[in-house]
Each structure stands twice: as structure tokens, then as C-alpha cells.
Amino acid sequence: MIIWSGWGMVSALIGGAALVISVLLDPALARLGVPTPTGVVxxxxxxxxANWTLGIRLxxxxxxxxxxxxxxxxVVLRARHTLFWIPMQYYSVLMLLLGALAAFAALMAHGPGRAV
Structure with missing residues (x-):
């Protein structure tokens, strides 16, 4: 079950789109000679x-x-845009960590001292 309020679900959609695009883009860039983790990162x-900007704005x-x-x-009423009770802009940190993890995994797969 996914719990969101307002436009918080857009964070999950942005993350899913990034995953699909990185899976499709990385092999295409590798054929052009671009080092492997570059496209994913x-x-x-x-x-x-995009997620941070949208979350801060909303x-x-x-x-x-x-x-x-x-x-x-x-009383001040505000529309909140959250995913699992976390404001959507904070999911940008998770996305940055996923990019760093992808880069680290690609570097470790090639071993130390080898060209990527």
C-alpha cells in the first residue's frame, strides 16, 4: 500500500521514470564510448x-x-505533498544516494586500476 497526500505520489513517478530512463540510456551511451555509470548518475x-524543485515549490x-x-x-491550513508522511522534496536525497550507489557499483565492478 502506498500512502501519499497531495502531489506526493509524483516523487515515486519521478523515481520510476529515472529508473527506466537510466536502464535504457546507459547501454546506448556505452555503445557511444561514454563510461558506464555516467548516464545513470x-x-x-x-x-x-526535478523532485527537489517541485517539492519546494508545492x-x-x-x-x-x-x-x-x-x-x-x-488556524493556518496548508496543503501538504507527502509520500509515506515524508515531504516529497526529501526523496531527492534518496535519489542522489541511488546515483552515488550506481557509480560506486560500476567502479567496483571494473576493479581497481582498470579503465571504466
Whole structure:
């Protein structure tokens, strides 16, 4: 079960799209002579940037201020955009870690001292 509020599900869609694009792009770049982890890292960097920008923009909107007529207390209502109760922009950190993990795994697969 996936739990989200507002546009938080877009974080999962961005991550899924980045995964598919990196799987398709990496072999194509390898045929052109581009080192293996380059495409994957660039895709995850772009996904993290897009997710962070969208999350900050959506979650940074001002709330609607209401005053309870009975108590006179001020209440601010804000739309929250979360995935599993975490604001969507913080999933960008996970995307950056996935890019770093892909680069590290590619470097370790070729062994120390070998060209990538």
C-alpha cells in the first residue's frame, strides 16, 4: 500500500521514470564510448533536481489563514505533498544516494586500476 497526500505520489513517478530512463540510456551511451555509470548518475541527478524543485515549490506555498469564531484562535491550513508522511522534496536525497550507489557499483565492478 502506498500512502501519499497531495502531489506526493509524483516523487515515486519521478523515481520510476529515472529508473527506466537510466536502464535504457546507459547501454546506448556505452555503445557511444561514454563510461558506464555516467548516464545513470546524470539521470538520477536530474531526477533529484526535478523532485527537489517541485517539492519546494508545492510545499512552500502559503497556507490559508482562518480564525475560529468561537475561540478567536488563528488556524493556518496548508496543503501538504507527502509520500509515506515524508515531504516529497526529501526523496531527492534518496535519489542522489541511488546515483552515488550506481557509480560506486560500476567502479567496483571494473576493479581497481582498470579503465571504466
Amino acid at each position: 546524470l539521470v538520477w541527478l536530474a531526477a533529484a533536481f 510545499n512552500g506555498r502559503p497556507g490559508r489563514e482562518l480564525i475560529d469564531p468561537r475561540t478567536g484562535e488563528r
